[in-house]
Amino acid sequence: MRTVGLIVEYNPFHNGHSYHLQQSLKITGAEAVVAVMSGNFLQRGEPALVDKWTRTRMALAGGCDLVIELPVAYATQAAEWFAYGAVSLLEATGVVDAFCFGTESGLLSPLLRAAELASDEPEAFKRLLKQRLETGMAYPQAYSGAIAAYTAEQGDADASSFPFDQPNHTLGLHYLIAHRRLRGRMEPFTIAREKAEYNQTTITDIRIASATAIRKRLFEGLSLTDILPFVPASTYELLSDCVEKRLAPIGWDHYMHPLLHGMLTSSAEQLGQLHELSEGLEHRLLQSLPNLETVSFESLLAQLKTKRYTRTKLQRALLSVLLGHAKSDFTADKLRSGAGYLRILGFTDKGRQLLKQMKKTATMPVLLSAARPPERFRYLDLDTAASAAYLLGVPGANAVDLFRDFRDMPVIV
Incomplete structure (x- = not known):
């Protein structure tokens, strides 16, 4: 079956994510969804609102068929290595035909052209990046500015005027750069974000709000019912249960x-x-x-x-x-070598079929638990340690929960 890959955090899964998932299926013609999802700590250096197992349940209830954990070594990195780790896992499954990410514009061609020009980081690009960094500019802005300037030097007027500095454009560009460096076989797609911008703290629509705005409401102590219009019923029920058990919200x-x-x-x-x-x-x-x-x-x-x-x-x-x-x-060499394993957090019946297929196609070992893996993986050790550290900060967790990674099998829906 044709399968699309998504790279997600689902912190928490909301109506905007549901829209992205459904549109990804539509534009790629896929029948199944594989999601690479960050674990208990996220790309901006934050703990997740709720643990990865609960967010896996949200993902499966929301339409994902197979959820793979993005190791903490990549999940908490800046765009370059976050993207590299996630894309490499989707490629390693051998069952994902396309991947789809959200961007501010919904335009793929400027990102593809820039990725082609910059994937090998030619000396001229490095020079432009260094110049901007030396002015004290933050790395994301310096990188985006260097991309725009370099594409202009190469005569690509359309790409040079493209807003690479917008957060999802930046991340999308790095997905495509990673895809080229990995010589990936998946077909890339993008869709435009709807109603709410990345990291937007205000709510301006009756159904769509950013995950940032939803978390803000929860941390401000507002009632859970206040977020009900912006999340699927399954997310609301799972969050309600976690709040009652003092397992969320975590910050x-x-x-x-x-x-x-x-x-x-x-x-x-x-x-x-x-x-x-x-x-x-x-x-x-x-x-x-x-x-x-x-x-x-x-x-x-x-x-x-x-x-x-x-x-x-x-x-x-x-x-x-x-x-x-x-x-x-x-180090760059260690990160470039990849995680070395595919850690499965959950699956549906379709996901079970994909797992069966992955036994023949996957280029990394497929792990259903962190207990007794076939070989030692340094980044898996970091994952289990991070999970235990996360649960130490969760008021409703107990000593047994610290070792869930070794005990629990994937969530099955």
């Missing part, structure tokens, strides 16, 4: 004590060995501690934030402190 403030402990018991030299901590950020972390007014994440960010360090950069750095992610595990 950075749930991890402040272990985070501060990690900072207070480390030297600048030790912090400097962690992923995402460089260029003096380790010193700034330690210097910020005496100035904290409250034990809250926003208070800590207020001490740390500068023009040089974006909120997302700081969140990823602090997540490395919380999870103990060493630079040595995140």
Whole structure:
């Protein structure tokens, strides 16, 4: 059966995601959906609103047929490696014929042309990127500006005026760059985002709201019924159950004590060995501690934030402190070699058929549990540790939950 791949976080699954999924099936002519989904920590360096198992149930109830976990080593990265990890997993299944992502414009051709020009990172592009970084520009903006300038130099007037700096355009470009570098066989598609922009905090439609706006309402203490118009009934029921059991909503403030402990018991030299901590950020972390007014994440960010360090950069750095992610595990060579496994979080009856097919087509081992894998995977160890760390911050979790990765089999719907 023809299958489309989606790269998602579903934090939580909402009506906009449902629209994207249905449109992806329509424009690709697919009959089944494989989703690569981030686990308990997400790309912007944040804990998920609710655990990955619950979000898997949301995904399956919303129309996905097979959910594969994007390892934390890729799920918490900037666009380049986030995209590379996700696309490589979809390719590794051997059963995904196309992949579809949302963009602000819904236009694929400018992104394809830019990906073709930039995938090998020629020296002229590197020069343009370096020039922008040297002005103090944040990396995402510098990269987008360099892409636009480089495509202009290459005579592609249409691509050079394209808004690469919009968040979903940036991510989509990196999906296509990863696809080219992997010599992928999947066919790429994109659809335009509807009604709500990425990371939009306000709600301007009666049915569609961004995941950011939905989470904002929950963290502000509003009733769950306040988000009912914007999520499927299945998402609402799952969230209601988690809230009742004190398993949601989860945010950075749930991890402040272990985070501060990690900072207070480390030297600048030790912090400097962690992923995402460089260029003096380790010193700034330690210097910020005496100035904290409250034990809250926003208070800590207020001490740390500068023009040089974006909120997302700081969140990823602090997540490395919380999870103990060493630079040595995140070198370009190691990330380029891929996760090495396909961790299955859940499936439907169609997903079961895909799994059966993957026994013949997958280029990586397929894992239904983290217990006794056929070989040792360094990134799988990071996944299980991250899951345990996440559950330590969940008020309703217990000691048994810390080892769910080793005990639980995939969710079946």
